[in-house]
Amino acid sequence: MTSLVPLLMVCVAMLFSAAPPTPPAVTLVYDADVVITPDSGWVEAQVTLRYPVPADDAHGVALLLNHGLTIRALGGARVRAHTLRPSEFSPSWNQLDVAFADAVLPGDTVAITLSYAGRPVMPDDGINRITPAWVELGIDSQWFPLVSTFAQDITGEVRLALPEAWTVVGSGAVSFENGRHVLRNHVAQVDVALIASPSLQRVRSASTEVYHRSMPNASVQAVLDVAAGCVQRLNHQFGAHAPFPVARLVLAERDGPGYARKNYIVLSTVNVDAVEALQQFICHEVAHYWTRSPGSFSPDHWMSEAFAEYAAAMVVREQYGAEAFARLRARWDDTESAAVWTPTSTQRPSYQSMYRRAPALLAQLEERLGEARFSQVITRYMVDGITSTAALLELVTSIGGAETADWFRTALAA
Ligand SMILES: [Zn+2]
Known part of the structure; x- marks a missing residue:
């Protein structure tokens, strides 16, 4: 697998695409006009963010933005002030603290309008770039203002000024209207990620x-x-x-x-x-479209990766048979790792524990339950959006009995 896609799983998606600890009831909606100049790397943007004020903080919101980008204006009828300081997350990001008017309450939606311009300082990730033939942008360049929790789901529309001959790709559909590539994203995401190039087919x-x-x-x-x-x-x-x-x-x-x-x-x-x-x-x-995580750094995050890995392995098994599945299983088994989860875990387990040890344990669980009952477990996990190991163990108890659940709990902690 390494020859195919080297450690693809250790990706920004793994770090940032998970759902937040308490999923926000409301999605932030953005509307943006963006000019990207491929030859110079220059970006100019005019953005409106409709921010759903959460229950626990109605005073304001912290946004992150690349420090190569200068705020030209920031406002909104219910915005009182803003300040800019270096981000604790990355030296190439700034944190923009936006303070709301006193009358703003949890559950309100506050519109923040900002315009900014500059040349983003690109991270050293080999991904984010603005070049004459390839533009690739996402959360790691922080080219678009995002809530600093990395946990705010967002949807919206970006009108991108690039030549008509370019092709723009993102999560949503793209059309060319009034001289702009319009990217409309209806699937809640953590960032505005896109690729644009004149040579895409x-x-x-x-x-x-x-x-x-x-x-x-x-x-x-x-x-x-x-x-x-x-x-x-x-x-x-x-x-x-x-x-x-x-x-x-x-x-x-x-x-x-x-x-x-x-x-x-x-x-x-x-x-x-x-x-x-x-x-x-x-x-x-x-x-991963169906997995829900309580947060990328949560001790329960292992389920999101292990079930995605296992669901994929089940497809491989159907397509290529038991031997192909056995090869995947051998790779999972051939791993030294720490416990996947214990009732007292406070941190996300290691990569090996989440991507190898945990799928290996799911394979053993499937052997114990049989394919039909295991299929119920993984389907309920995905469809119900289970986010805690305790809830998963309850599910295993209800489908496979207390003894199997006890075995599974012990195996996760071993
Ligand atoms: Zn994954």
Whole structure:
């Protein structure tokens, strides 16, 4: 798998795409006009954020923005003041503290308008960039103002000034209207992530779009088939109430990690000969559409990764048989790791514990329960949006009995 997509799982998606500890009742809605100058890296933006004021803080909100970007104006009828200071998260970000008027109450929506411009200082991640032929932006460049908790779901519309011949890809649909590429995102995300290039081509099926620059047709078709298969198979099992939207994959054809934002999946280098690994990777990302985490740093976050990994392995098993599944399992088993979860855990477990040890334990759980009852567990986990290990153990108890749940609890802590 490493030859396919080196450690793709250690991605910004893993760190930031999880749901917050207490999911916000309301989504922030943005509306933005953005000018990007590919030749110089210059960005100018005029943004309105409609911020849903949470129950625990009606005084204001802290936003993050790249420190290469200068605020030209900030206001709003219910905005009292703002201050700017270096962010504690990254030396290349600033924190913008926006103070609300005294009359603002929890549950209100406060409109914040800001305009900013400059040349964002790009992180050293090999991903974010503005170049004459490739623009790739997301949370790590903090090019777009985001709430500093990294946990605020956002949807909205960005009108992007780039030449008409360019292709823009993000989680939402894009159309060219009045001289602008309009990206409308209805799937709640943690950031505004997009790729734009003059040389992107699109290949599509009913459920899936694949964008690339120079991949051979057969390779692009292989990726399209694998992705469409993941969407169809996982939608069938988990999508009754929340069907997967159109999957948009970009074959970035570059080094560096891939990442995913629910239905927007970016692959760096792709080896279509390693088709099982490709399927495992894409299905893992597709499965995240239904996983819910109490927060990326929570001790319960392991479930999100382990169930995504396992759901993908189940698709591989259906497609390529027991031997292919056994190969995945051998990789999970061949791992030294600390406990996945104990009732007193306070931190997210290690990568090995979440991506290897925990799926290995799910395989053992499936053996104990049998395929039909295990299928009920994983479906309920996805569809009910379970976010705590305690709730999962209750679910295992209800489907498999107290003895199996006790075994599972002990195994997680071993
Ligand atoms: Zn993942």
